Amino acid sequence: MPVTSTTRVAVSEAFTRREDAGRRLAEDSERIAQACRAMAARFHQGGKLIVFGNGGAGTDASHVAVEFMHPVVVGKRALPAMALGNDAATVTGVGVRDGFAEVFAHQVRQWAGPADMALGISPDGDCANVLRGLEAAHDLGLFTMALVGGDGGAIARSPAAGQVLIAGSCDPAVVKEIHVTAYHVLWELVHVFHAQAAPAVGGSAGPEATR
Numbered sequence: 001m002p003v004t005s006t007t008r009v010a011v012s013e014a015f016t017r018r019e020d021a022g023r024r025l026a027e028d029s030e031r032i033a034q035a036c037r038a039m040a041a042r043f044h045q046g047g048k049l050i051v052f053g054n055g056g057a058g059t060d061a062s063h064v065a066v067e068f069m070h071p072v073v074v075g076k077r078a079l080p081a082m083a084l085g086n087d088a089a090t091v092t093g094v095g096v097r098d099g100f101a102e103v104f105a106h107q108v109r110q111w112a113g114p115a116d117m118a119l120g121i122s123p124d125g126d127c128a129n130v131l132r133g134l135e136a137a138h139d140l141g142l143f144t145m146a147l148v149g150g151d152g153g154a155i156a157r158s159p160a161a162g163q164v165l166i167a168g169s170c171d172p173a174v175v176k177e178i179h180v181t182a183y184h185v186l187w188e189l190v191h192v193f194h195a196q197a198a199p200a201v202g203g204s205a206g207p208e209a210t211r
Helices: 005-026 029-044 055-069 088-098 100-111 128-139 153-157 172-194
Strands: 049-053 081-083 117-122 143-149 163-167
Touching (some): 005 163, 029 143, 049 055, 100 128, 128 153, 143 153, 143 172
Parallel strands (some): 049 117, 117 143
């Protein structure tokens, strides 16, 4: 069955949406490098990566954590990471008692150490509990970072997010795909910097948090 011109246009537009968002991510290379350098420094100081998000972004958080903890690339060392959505009992327990907006912030306050990092993932940048988690991390002096979509939402505008990478699309499928690319790049470059001499560690409000 021949492919119609309408189908060709639809396929072309689908790829164009992804190319545009991917290109904008690549244009953020300096910010990505800054974030990876800062994360490598924190790992050198014994810090761990704490990742969180809701729904599909929660599965991304688990994906990030397991790739740092158990690298699929032979020869890459494991680096400590955890995803806060993995413990359903804690999430639901905090949600019932304190409200769903506190499910990540509560855990950050219990788990985080001064050298740690927090990565919040939100498809539209307006997830209240992701923002609260980043705020709690920022208050504790962690390096904070967010992967968001759309125009970045409230998270991108918040000083609690030291570094923000925006998947510039309102299409949730495109945002998801760009986020996967972004955290794979983060993982790869953190290892590059980690293999070099340990850079100085700064707080999330210091030079490493330049936006």
